[in-house]
Amino acid sequence: MRLEGKVAIITGAANGLGLEAATIFGREGAKVALVDYDKELGEKRANELIASGFEAAYYQVNVAEQSEVQSMVNSVKERWGKIDILINNAGITRDSMLLKMDASDFQKVMDVNVNGVFHCTQAVVPHMIEQGKGKIINTSSVSGVYGNVGQTNYAASKAAVVGMTKTWAKEFGRKGINVNAVAPGFIETNMVATVPDKVIQSLIQVIPLQRLGQPSDIANAYLYLASDESDYVNGTVLHVDGGIMM
Ligand code: CAA
Ligand code: NAI
Numbered sequence: 399m400r401l402e403g404k405v406a407i408i409t410g411a412a413n414g415l416g417l418e419a420a421t422i423f424g425r426e427g428a429k430v431a432l433v434d435y436d437k438e439l440g441e442k443r444a445n446e447l448i449a450s451g452f453e454a455a456y457y458q459v460n461v462a463e464q465s466e467v468q469s470m471v472n473s474v475k476e477r478w479g480k481i482d483i484l485i486n487n488a489g490i491t492r493d494s495m496l497l498k499m500d501a502s503d504f505q506k507v508m509d510v511n512v513n514g515v516f517h518c519t520q521a522v523v524p525h526m527i528e529q530g531k532g533k534i535i536n537t538s539s540v541s542g543v544y545g546n547v548g549q550t551n552y553a554a555s556k557a558a559v560v561g562m563t564k565t566w567a568k569e570f571g572r573k574g575i576n577v578n579a580v581a582p583g584f585i586e587t588n589m590v591a592t593v594p595d596k597v598i599q600s601l602i603q604v605i606p607l608q609r610l611g612q613p614s615d616i617a618n619a620y621l622y623l624a625s626d627e628s629d630y631v632n633g634t635v636l637h638v639d640g641g642i643m644m
Contacts, residue, residue: 399427400625405478407431410488412439414587418613424452431474435460461514471521481525483624486515486536493548504551511555532575535623540583567633576632583639585611606641
């Protein structure tokens with residue numbers, strides 16, 4: 399098992415990529431804190447993992463709220479004694495063309511996708527420094543690196559994630575903490591289900607692999623970056639996008 403005995407916090411774990419990661423991490427021997435603001439689904443997902451024989455716990459947290467994040471990190475530490483892995487996966491979209499975009503929708507996306515990552519990382523890093531080791535994986539996006547029509551707010555937030563990743567890789571490398579990002583392409587989850595079908599069809603044409611990605615494509619990248627196999631990988635942005643960004 400590639401994560402035997404490790405303690406992992408995964409945000410946005412009630413759905414999509416986070417849920418797939420929680421399942422794979424559980425199977426690989428990790429104790430998983432499923433963090434999500436959707437209580438009903440989050441609790442259900444954690445109970446399903448526990449019923450499959452994995453060690454898991456659900457935490458209701460809005461990552462945009464610093465105090466909620468801090469209490470969650472304190473409770474995970476109290477429950478399992480350490481924190482080895484943080485996957486900053488929670489994220490939202492509020493797509494519209496720039497001229498139609500409400501300032502409040504710009505702000506909401508920044509609050510979750512940027513401030514949420516900042517809050518979670520700031521809360522776990524002291525524990526990782528104390529342990530002398532830790533793995534932080536942030537979720538960027540093809541949109542944050544190349545831009546995307548209708549995603550001014552989201553692209554800005556995911557570019558910010560790249561900047562924070564590289565900065566923290568430089569700040570905490572000497573403390574034994576690896577900080578990396580995954581930049582997914584278009585993956586079949588609820589998030590992509592909101593994209594008009596004609597946009598999806600035109601996207602598939604320009605993806606060299608000629609298909610959307612599956613949640614496991616990303617969860618396996620998270621697994622690599624969370625495991626000891628990636629101990630010399632730091633500050634990188636791993637593109638998992640079927641080749642759309644070449
Ligand atoms: N590329 C080029 N042109 C595009 C385009 C695209 N991807 N999407 C829309 N357009 C064009 C339209 O053809 C249209 O052109 P005309 O004015 O010449 O007719 C113009 O932009 C306006 O488009 P709409 O008529 O669709 O405008 P709307 O206001 O009804 O909707 C929108 C705008 C909400 C942005 C809608 O087009 C949309 O949802 N687009 C998809 C956005 C997208 O790709 N989101 C990704 C979500 S998944 C995700 O975010 C995960 C990730 O990290 C990748
Ligand atoms: P999803 O919408 O299926 O799941 C996101 C989960 O995050 C949901 O369970 C939601 O309740 C939770 N969440 C949202 N805001 C939260 C908050 N403030 N606090 C706590 N939990 C919150 O999305 P998906 O597709 O699984 O995306 C996961 C991550 O991957 C996001 O950061 C997204 O931006 C990113 N991404 C997704 C891509 C895709 O094509 N699906 C492509 C590139 C990046």
